[in-house]
Amino acid sequence: MTLPDSIARLLGQQLPGYRIAASFRADIGRAERFTDQWIVAGNTGLVLVEDDTVELLPWPEVGAIACHRYVGGGGMTSGTSTDTRLIARFSAARMADAQNFAQVANRIRTGEMPAPSDSRPETPQDTQAATDRSDRDSPPSGNILVRLFQLMPGSKWWRLPIVALTLAGGGIAAVASPYLVGQVLFDEVLFPKDMHTGQLGLGLAISLILLARLAETALRITWGLTNASLIHDLEMRLKRTAFAAIQHLPMRFFSDRHTGELMTRLEQDASDIALLFHIILPSAIHGGVFLAGSLIAMVALDWQLALAVLLPFPILFIVFRRIFPEVDSLYERLFRAEADLRTVTSDSLTGIRVVRAFGRQRREMARFARPNRTAARLGFRADAMIGSILPPMALVTELVLVGVWAAGVWMIAREQVTLGLLITFAGYLGRFFHPVGELVGLIQDWAQVSTAARRLLQLIDSGTSAYQSQGTAPATELQGHIILEQVGFAYEPGQPVLRNMNLTVGPGETVGLAGPTGAGKSTVLNLIAGLYTADEGRVLLDDVDMYNLPPRALAGRVGVVLQETHLFLGNVADNIAYARPDAGREDIVAAAKAANAHDFIVELPDGYETQLGPGGHNLSGGQRQRLAIARALLLDPPILLMDEATANVDSDTEQQIQQAIERVAHGRTVVVIAHRLSTLRTADRLYFMEDGRVVESGTHAELMDCGGSYRRLVERQRAALETIGIGE
Ligand SMILES: Nc1ncnc2c1ncn2[C@@H]1O[C@H](COP(=O)(O)OP(=O)(O)OP(=O)(O)O)[C@@H](O)[C@H]1O
Ligand SMILES: [Mg+2]
The missing domain is CATH 1.20.1560.10 (ABC transporter type 1, transmembrane domain)
Incomplete structure (x- = not known):
C-alpha cells in the first residue's frame, strides 16, 4: 500500500532524517472510529500517524510486533507478554497486509533486515504488491443507509x-x-x-x-x-x-x-x-x-x-x-x-x-x-x-x-x-x-x-463472504477416504499448530491418533470435520479437496464426538436426535444402547424426556460424553470422528464403549483419538503426533516394535496405571 504523499510529507516535516521502509494502512482508528491510521516502519523506529498526529516509537522501545484476530477485524500489538500495546486496529480484510507488514517491521526491529539509509521513499516492491491485495474489500464503506436498505429487501x-x-x-x-x-x-x-x-x-x-x-x-x-x-x-x-x-x-x-x-x-x-x-x-x-x-x-x-x-x-x-x-x-x-x-x-x-x-x-x-x-x-x-x-x-x-x-x-x-x-x-x-x-x-x-x-x-x-466462498462440488455418496497432504494450519497468525502434516485413512479403516497433549490431534479432527480450513496443503475427502465441498455435503455424513461435548437446552431424546430431528424413538434408543447410554438414561427422573439444563450441567461428564456418542451414532455416518471419546468414563464403561465403537466401526471410516492408548490397540493404523506433525505411524504392534515415542508413552502410561491400581 503506497503511503500517500501527504503522509510522507508530514513525516518529512516532523521527523527529518526518517527513512521509510514499509507502511501499513489500518482502517479502524485506535478509538474505533473508522479513520485511517498509518503505521510506518523506518530506520529509527515505528511511526504511528493518525489524523495529524505523528508518534515515533524508537526501535529499542518496540517489542515484538504481532497480529491478532478479533471479531470482524484485527489488531496489531507490540510488546512482551506482560506489557503489550495496541498499535493498530483494522478490518478483517486487511489481516494479510497487517501480517506482511508485521513481518517486515519485525525484521527491521531485530536487525535481520537492513533499515533503509538512502532517501528511497517507499516500500520494496514485493511487500507493496502483497499489501495492495485486499484493498478491494475493505470495510463496508459507501453509504451505510443504502447498505441497510439493501440488506433487508422484504422489510417495511x-x-x-x-x-x-x-x-x-x-x-x-x-x-x-x-x-x-x-x-x-x-x-x-x-x-x-x-x-x-x-x-x-x-x-x-x-x-x-x-x-x-x-x-x-x-x-x-x-x-x-x-x-x-x-x-x-x-x-x-x-x-x-x-x-x-x-x-x-x-x-x-x-x-x-x-x-x-x-x-x-x-x-x-x-x-x-x-x-x-x-x-x-x-x-x-x-x-x-x-x-x-x-x-x-x-x-x-x-x-x-x-x-x-x-x-x-x-x-x-x-x-x-x-x-x-x-x-x-x-x-x-x-x-x-x-x-x-x-x-x-x-x-x-x-x-x-x-x-x-x-x-x-x-x-x-x-x-x-x-x-x-x-x-x-x-x-x-x-x-x-x-x-x-x-x-x-x-x-x-x-x-x-x-x-x-x-x-x-x-x-x-x-x-x-x-x-x-x-x-x-x-x-x-x-x-x-x-x-x-x-x-x-x-x-x-x-x-x-x-x-x-x-x-x-x-x-x-x-459471514456472507464465508458463505459465498463455500465450495460447490456436487454431493456424492461418501466412501470415507481421507487424505491430509502437507497440511499446515494455525489458529492464531504466526503460531503454526500443524506443519507438513500427512495422513491417510482408507475407506472403512479405523485409524487412531495418539500423541502428547497439545500435539494437534483435535486440530486434525477439526480439519477433517470441516470446522476449519487448512492454511497450506490439502485435505481430501474421497479425492475432493474439502475446500471445494459445500458444508452441506458433510452435514449428516460425518459424525463427530468432540473433546468437549455440548448439550442444548431440551430433553435427552432431543439432544440425541439433534442432527436427525426426524429420528423415531426406536432409533434414538438403539443409538443410546450402542453408546451404552440407555441404562443411565432410563434411570433419570423422566427417562428420555428428562430436561437438561444449559450445557447439560445436570449430567456427569461421562454421561454427557455417552449422549454425544449416541448423537453421532444416530446419524449412522460413513465417517465417524471421535475425540477422547472414552476420556471421561470409568474402565468398565470404557470397555463397553470400546466394544460399541468396534461394533459401529464396521463399514465406516473411523478416526479416533484416545489418551488411554490401550483403546487404540485394535485400530488398523496408528499415527503418533508430536508438535504438529506425524512422527510415527503403523499398527500398534509395529510401533511397539520400533521402540519409539509411542512405545515410551505406552510404557509410561502402563506404569502410571499400575501405580494407581488400574493395571491392564
Ligand atoms: N481455538 C484455538 N485457538 C487457538 N489455539 C488453539 C485452539 N485450539 C487449540 N489451540 C492450540 O493448538 C495446539 C494443538 O491443540 P489441539 O487441541 O489440537 O491438541 P491435542 O493434541 O488435541 O491436545 P489434547 O491431547 O490436550 O487434547 C495447542 O497448542 C493449542 O494451544
Ligand atoms: Mg485434543
Whole structure:
C-alpha cells in the first residue's frame, strides 16, 4: 500500500532524517472510529500517524510486533507478554497486509533486515504488491443507509416515506402555530389595523389554531405508530441477518475471547442502529423543516429582525466545531469501554462455576472494576463537557431572545412592526434553538449509529463472504477416504499448530491418533470435520479437496464426538436426535444402547424426556460424553470422528464403549483419538503426533516394535496405571 504523499510529507516535516521502509494502512482508528491510521516502519523506529498526529516509537522501545484476530477485524500489538500495546486496529480484510507488514517491521526491529539509509521513499516492491491485495474489500464503506436498505429487501421500508412525511408535516404545523397566534389572532382579529381586514372572526382564528394543533397531534400519532413498527422490524431483521451471518462465520471467530463480543454486537449494535429512527430522523426532518420554515417565515415577515435572530449562529457554530470532535471521541471511547465491560461480564458469568470453585470472586470483581471505572470516568468527562457548554449556550440564546423583544418593542413604538409579528417571532425563537442544539447533537448520534452499523455490516459481510466462498462440488455418496497432504494450519497468525502434516485413512479403516497433549490431534479432527480450513496443503475427502465441498455435503455424513461435548437446552431424546430431528424413538434408543447410554438414561427422573439444563450441567461428564456418542451414532455416518471419546468414563464403561465403537466401526471410516492408548490397540493404523506433525505411524504392534515415542508413552502410561491400581 503506497503511503500517500501527504503522509510522507508530514513525516518529512516532523521527523527529518526518517527513512521509510514499509507502511501499513489500518482502517479502524485506535478509538474505533473508522479513520485511517498509518503505521510506518523506518530506520529509527515505528511511526504511528493518525489524523495529524505523528508518534515515533524508537526501535529499542518496540517489542515484538504481532497480529491478532478479533471479531470482524484485527489488531496489531507490540510488546512482551506482560506489557503489550495496541498499535493498530483494522478490518478483517486487511489481516494479510497487517501480517506482511508485521513481518517486515519485525525484521527491521531485530536487525535481520537492513533499515533503509538512502532517501528511497517507499516500500520494496514485493511487500507493496502483497499489501495492495485486499484493498478491494475493505470495510463496508459507501453509504451505510443504502447498505441497510439493501440488506433487508422484504422489510417495511414502505413506511419510511410515511415517517418522513409525517415528520415534515409536523414541522410545517409547528411553523404555522406561532404565525396563527401572532399574525392572525393578534393582528387580524384582536387588534386589526383597520376594520376591513378585521373581518376574520375570532371563532375562525381560534379554530385554525386548534386545527393546526390537532393536525400536529394526529401527525405525531401516525409517526409514532409507523416509526415504532419500522424500528422493531429493522432491529429484528438486523439481528436475524447478523445471527445468520454468525452461523456461517469461520470457526476462528469463536474463540472464548470473542463469543462475548459477538453477543454484545448482536444486541447492542442493532439497538444502536435503531437510534437512526429513534432520534436522528425525527430530529433531522422535523427539526430541519421547522428551522427552514420558521427562517423563511421570519425573513418574509421582517428581514431585519430575522437577521438579529441569526446573529449568535456564528458563535454557536464555532463553539460546536471546537467542542464536538472532543465530545465525539470521548463517546467513542465510552462505547468501547462499555463493550469491554459487557465482555468481561459475559466471560465471568459463563465461567461462574470455575470462579466459585477457585474462590476467585475478588479477582473477578477487580476485572470488572477496571472497565467499569473507565466507562464512568469517560462518561463523566463527556457529560461534564456537555453540561458546562449547554448552559452558556442557553444563556446566549436567551440574550438573543431578550434582544429581539427589546428591538421589537422599540419598533412597535415606532410603528415599524405590529405586536402580532413580535409574538410570532417570539413563538419561533422559543422553539428555534432547540432544534439547532438537536441538530448538532445529531453528529454525535450519527457517529454512534454509523460505528455500530459499520461493525455489524462488517460482521454480516464476513459471514456472507464465508458463505459465498463455500465450495460447490456436487454431493456424492461418501466412501470415507481421507487424505491430509502437507497440511499446515494455525489458529492464531504466526503460531503454526500443524506443519507438513500427512495422513491417510482408507475407506472403512479405523485409524487412531495418539500423541502428547497439545500435539494437534483435535486440530486434525477439526480439519477433517470441516470446522476449519487448512492454511497450506490439502485435505481430501474421497479425492475432493474439502475446500471445494459445500458444508452441506458433510452435514449428516460425518459424525463427530468432540473433546468437549455440548448439550442444548431440551430433553435427552432431543439432544440425541439433534442432527436427525426426524429420528423415531426406536432409533434414538438403539443409538443410546450402542453408546451404552440407555441404562443411565432410563434411570433419570423422566427417562428420555428428562430436561437438561444449559450445557447439560445436570449430567456427569461421562454421561454427557455417552449422549454425544449416541448423537453421532444416530446419524449412522460413513465417517465417524471421535475425540477422547472414552476420556471421561470409568474402565468398565470404557470397555463397553470400546466394544460399541468396534461394533459401529464396521463399514465406516473411523478416526479416533484416545489418551488411554490401550483403546487404540485394535485400530488398523496408528499415527503418533508430536508438535504438529506425524512422527510415527503403523499398527500398534509395529510401533511397539520400533521402540519409539509411542512405545515410551505406552510404557509410561502402563506404569502410571499400575501405580494407581488400574493395571491392564
Ligand atoms: N481455538 C484455538 N485457538 C487457538 N489455539 C488453539 C485452539 N485450539 C487449540 N489451540 C492450540 O493448538 C495446539 C494443538 O491443540 P489441539 O487441541 O489440537 O491438541 P491435542 O493434541 O488435541 O491436545 P489434547 O491431547 O490436550 O487434547 C495447542 O497448542 C493449542 O494451544
Ligand atoms: Mg485434543
